[in-house]
Amino acid sequence: MADHEVICWDCGANVEDPFVNTCPKCGGLLTVKMDLEPVKEMRPQDLRRDISGVWRYAPFMPVDPSRKVSIQEGGTPLYRTDRLAGELGISEVHVKFEGLNPTGSFKDRGMTIGVSHAKELGVKVVGCASTGNTSASLAAYAAKADLKCAVFLPSGKVAAGKLAQALFYGAKVLSVDGNFDDALDLARKMADEKKLYLLNSINPYRPEGQKSVLFEIMDQLEYDVPDRIILPVGNAANIWAVYKAIQELKEVGWIDKVPMLTGIQAEGSAPVAKAFCSGKRDFVPEENPETIATAIRIGNPVSGRKALHAIYDTGGFSIAVTDEEIIEAQQLIGRKEGICVEPASAASAAGLKKLISTGVADRDERVVCICTGNGLKDPETIIKNSPSPIQCGNSVTDAERILYG
Numbered sequence: 001m002a003d004h005e006v007i008c009w010d011c012g013a014n015v016e017d018p019f020v021n022t023c024p025k026c027g028g029l030l031t032v033k034m035d036l037e038p039v040k041e042m043r044p045q046d047l048r049r050d051i052s053g054v055w056r057y058a059p060f061m062p063v064d065p066s067r068k069v070s071i072q073e074g075g076t077p078l079y080r081t082d083r084l085a086g087e088l089g090i091s092e093v094h095v096k097f098e099g100l101n102p103t104g105s106f107k108d109r110g111m112t113i114g115v116s117h118a119k120e121l122g123v124k125v126v127g128c129a130s131t132g133n134t135s136a137s138l139a140a141y142a143a144k145a146d147l148k149c150a151v152f153l154p155s156g157k158v159a160a161g162k163l164a165q166a167l168f169y170g171a172k173v174l175s176v177d178g179n180f181d182d183a184l185d186l187a188r189k190m191a192d193e194k195k196l197y198l199l200n201s202i203n204p205y206r207p208e209g210q211k212s213v214l215f216e217i218m219d220q221l222e223y224d225v226p227d228r229i230i231l232p233v234g235n236a237a238n239i240w241a242v243y244k245a246i247q248e249l250k251e252v253g254w255i256d257k258v259p260m261l262t263g264i265q266a267e268g269s270a271p272v273a274k275a276f277c278s279g280k281r282d283f284v285p286e287e288n289p290e291t292i293a294t295a296i297r298i299g300n301p302v303s304g305r306k307a308l309h310a311i312y313d314t315g316g317f318s319i320a321v322t323d324e325e326i327i328e329a330q331q332l333i334g335r336k337e338g339i340c341v342e343p344a345s346a347a348s349a350a351g352l353k354k355l356i357s358t359g360v361a362d363r364d365e366r367v368v369c370i371c372t373g374n375g376l377k378d379p380e381t382i383i384k385n386s387p388s389p390i391q392c393g394n395s396v397t398d399a400e401r402i403l404y405g
């Protein structure tokens, strides 16, 4: 395991207690500081001896790989999406399709590290609040690790596939009266009272695993750094994780250029984008977040300040897109590229379209859109926005009429 310490992102204090999620001194956000001295002796090719995936990057991870809890997460494809690029009028776009992780979202990258760490600590009960994907992921890794698992979901607002996953893997599913932010408050209270070990992304070990998406993108692009990386922003840990990975690659000397980190939110749940538009480093929580993209239906993003730092520090950008723009982008990715992403994931492409039309993004940029989750998790949204199946008699004439008529 790489040497590391947990420190406060706000005041820099060392945090010894592994069961707190905020700084005991100032209440600030926690982060992991890795000792990367050993990696400075290595070259990127040295890691390619291991199969593609999160654990290929073990020297950047704060958990001993010999004790890993893994379902082979990561190693997802990076597609060069020329037809999408043509449609958007930009020269080079790649889609990193995180929907092909074991439970269908990038959450597995953080969860393999978080649950492995929970095992190291010897905890017996893990839990999280979730808009759906975190709970699906935690439920799977808890099953693999033989841990008891409780997930706190906002009642009635979780996509069917995600709910099915949490139930299927055997988690205790608690349907909380309220939205995600309320469910997280409750899960945090349970953690504060030591009734469970919290595996939301406020736990600093989760973003450590999520760094691997950036490591993989660089690996897949042969370390030819793209101009811009775009991703949806909900609780805002993933954009922070990508930023942290960039800083670490710079620290070990594997890259010298930094991509502009661009965070897209849904109108109606856009505290980070609003803060960015008014040049602020902190955000005002959204009381009643709404959007069809349930994975980013979050009003009080835990890592919102870290996200704003990441965006400003890389010369990036943040905007909000409408639900209509999200659905349009989701269909475009499907019909031009054969990739089925969930609505929140399509926000990245919807955002790119908007950035190009407003002149923020240049048409000759090399862009990577991170598509965070699988469209099959939310078939209801897809069916609702697609034409109905066409009734067809059992005859060539009828089929032909429909096809050519």
Ligand SMILES: *Cc1c(COP(=O)(O)O)cnc(C)c1O
Pocket (backbone or CB within 6 Å): 105, 106, 107, 133, 134, 201, 232, 233, 234, 235, 236, 237, 238, 239, 295, 296, 342, 344, 345, 372, 373, 374
């Ligand atoms: C969790 C999630 C997001 C948001 O990620 P944050 O780290 O909360 O910003 C976006 N898309 C999908 C599919 C997700 O599951």
Ligand SMILES: [Zn+2]
Pocket (backbone or CB within 6 Å): 008, 009, 010, 011, 012, 013, 023, 024, 025, 026, 027, 028
């Ligand atoms: Zn502090």
